[in-house]
Amino acid sequence: MKPSGRIIEVTGYIKKRETLTTIESNIAYNTCVLESMKPFPGYHGKNLPDESEPRSLFLLIRNNYSFEDIARISKKIAENFEYDFNASIASIYLQPYTYNCLRIKYLASFSFLPELQEKFIQEGVKFSKYKAINDRAIIVVDKNFLVEEQEQGIYRDLENKSKYYIELPEKLDWEAFRNFTFHIKNNLIESNFDAALGVFYRISGIVDMLRIYDRDTSIEKMRTLKSRYEEEVRKSHK
Numbered sequence: 001m002k003p004s005g006r007i008i009e010v011t012g013y014i015k016k017r018e019t020l021t022t023i024e025s026n027i028a029y030n031t032c033v034l035e036s037m038k039p040f041p042g043y044h045g046k047n048l049p050d051e052s053e054p055r056s057l058f059l060l061i062r063n064n065y066s067f068e069d070i071a072r073i074s075k076k077i078a079e080n081f082e083y084d085f086n087a088s089i090a091s092i093y094l095q096p097y098t099y100n101c102l103r104i105k106y107l108a109s110f111s112f113l114p115e116l117q118e119k120f121i122q123e124g125v126k127f128s129k130y131k132a133i134n135d136r137a138i139i140v141v142d143k144n145f146l147v148e149e150q151e152q153g154i155y156r157d158l159e160n161k162s163k164y165y166i167e168l169p170e171k172l173d174w175e176a177f178r179n180f181t182f183h184i185k186n187n188l189i190e191s192n193f194d195a196a197l198g199v200f201y202r203i204s205g206i207v208d209m210l211r212i213y214d215r216d217t218s219i220e221k222m223r224t225l226k227s228r229y230e231e232e233v234r235k236s237h238k
């Protein structure tokens with residue numbers, strides 16, 4: 001379907017909690033690569049994301065790179081790497097440690113990963129040594145967004161039709177977000193969705209938002225969720 005609203009390209013980040021597990025094969029020697037085993041843990045049902053290819057991969061690195069650094073390195077690598085990929089800078093919080101990493105998406109096969117890692121190594125990226133991890137982590141991914149503003153405060157992702165973004169009236173800390181989401185899910189008939197926190201950096205100012213994942217959704221459901229989260233914020237101030 002052709003977009004009917006205003007198209008916006010914007011930077012920002014997504015903050016989410018997922019289970020990460022160390023990959024044991026198809027990686028460069030003695031490096032640590034984690035896979036998100038269930039990228040949208042709040043979403044359940046038959047229409048789950050395709051599991052035939054790698055999900056989001058997190059390559060732990062020892063360098064401290066900026067969003068711009070990785071964008072420039074990735075652009076250079078893409079010129080001589082025949083497979084599609086998207087790289088973003090990310091942070092993983094596994095108490096009591098914080099890890100810098102590259103988040104890799106859209107790689108069609110694990111078998112392409114060692115070559116991609118070698119390309120990053122040639123550009124000076126130093127990967128962290130192997131460690132066994134299987135745990136839930138808070139993940140913050142800096143990224144670009146291409147969205148359609150369907151109506152005020154509601155955006156649809158143009159690269160993944162199952163994702164929407166809804167504006168929040170204020171910044172939520174992680175515990176408030178978890179509590180609000182738990183309460184909303186327990187009081188909705190259509191409660192099958194995954195939510196994550198996020199931010200858009202707009203010219204008009206920073207926009208706090210939620211990323212909603214739902215493969216069977218509608219603008220009406222997004223309106224309902226936006227209203228419910230706004231109600232939870234109002235109640236928290238009473």
